[in-house]
Amino acid sequence: MSAGTPARLAILISGRGSNLQAFIDAIASGALEAQISVVISNNPDAAGLQRATAAGIPTRCINHRDYTTREAFDAALAAEVQSWEVDLVILAGFMRILTPVFVQPFRGRLLNVHPSLLPKYPGLNTHQRALEAGDREAGVTVHFVTLELDGGPPIIQSRVAVMPGDTPQTLADRVIAREHIIYPLAAQWLLCGRLQLTDKGVCLDGQAIPATGIDYQQVDR
Numbered sequence: 400m401s402a403g404t405p406a407r408l409a410i411l412i413s414g415r416g417s418n419l420q421a422f423i424d425a426i427a428s429g430a431l432e433a434q435i436s437v438v439i440s441n442n443p444d445a446a447g448l449q450r451a452t453a454a455g456i457p458t459r460c461i462n463h464r465d466y467t468t469r470e471a472f473d474a475a476l477a478a479e480v481q482s483w484e485v486d487l488v489i490l491a492g493f494m495r496i497l498t499p500v501f502v503q504p505f506r507g508r509l510l511n512v513h514p515s516l517l518p519k520y521p522g523l524n525t526h527q528r529a530l531e532a533g534d535r536e537a538g539v540t541v542h543f544v545t546l547e548l549d550g551g552p553p554i555i556q557s558r559v560a561v562m563p564g565d566t567p568q569t570l571a572d573r574v575i576a577r578e579h580i581i582y583p584l585a586a587q588w589l590l591c592g593r594l595q596l597t598d599k600g601v602c603l604d605g606q607a608i609p610a611t612g613i614d615y616q617q618v619d620r
């Protein structure tokens with residue numbers, strides 16, 4: 400990234416792309432100083448591809464069904480991302496398990512959003528699992544991606560109360576509104592140099608942050 404040129408992002412999606420839209424909107428508002436160089440999907444039918452096209456962003460599809468192994472898919476995906484010379488890779492509802500072939504080259508500049516308060520509920524059906532467990536709060540985590548599924552070091556979390564009568568859908572609706580706030584914020588911290596993944600963990604403004612990430616309630620705004 401050079402002075403005066405906006406940082407370049409690749410955003411990887413598999414579906415609806417509401418987090419992609421949050422990035423488009425955060426860039427338009429000036430809250431995120433970046434440009435989206437490309438949106439890549441593993442799913443040719445991902446609705447988010449249309450959002451990208453509507454915003455004038457180039458799209459690519461690398462269909463995982465065209466590859467016989469995860470590693471072969473990841474190699475093709477990594478090559479495509481590298482061809483765009485991006486500063487940061489954003490997984491925004493990208494529903495593929497990634498191997499070291501993809502994860503290693505982007506260490507420290509590969510982020511994911513996961514709809515739970517990690518380390519609780521890695522994997523799928525997070526809201527249903529939170530409701531079944533009788534949890535009184537749920538939320539979302541933005542984290543660096545490492546080789547452990549949904550297990551990389553958290554950057555920021557936002558919590559919501561579980562309400563009486565909540566269904567997985569009503570809870571998901573409340574949580575995703577928070578995703579749309581904290582994910583572009585974490586990207587901005589990284590791009591402006593405030594946030595780093597170090598050997599000792601995640602640092603914000605040179606200070607190690609808590610193991611579960613910064614609590615969004617505590618962020619000055």
Ligand code: GAR
Pocket residue numbers: 412413414415416417418419447491492493494512513514522549575578
């Ligand atoms: C989001 O809730 C995101 O947290 C989740 O997929 C949804 C994508 O929504 N990601 C994961 O579960 C990753 N493990 P979107 O396509 O509208 O952004």
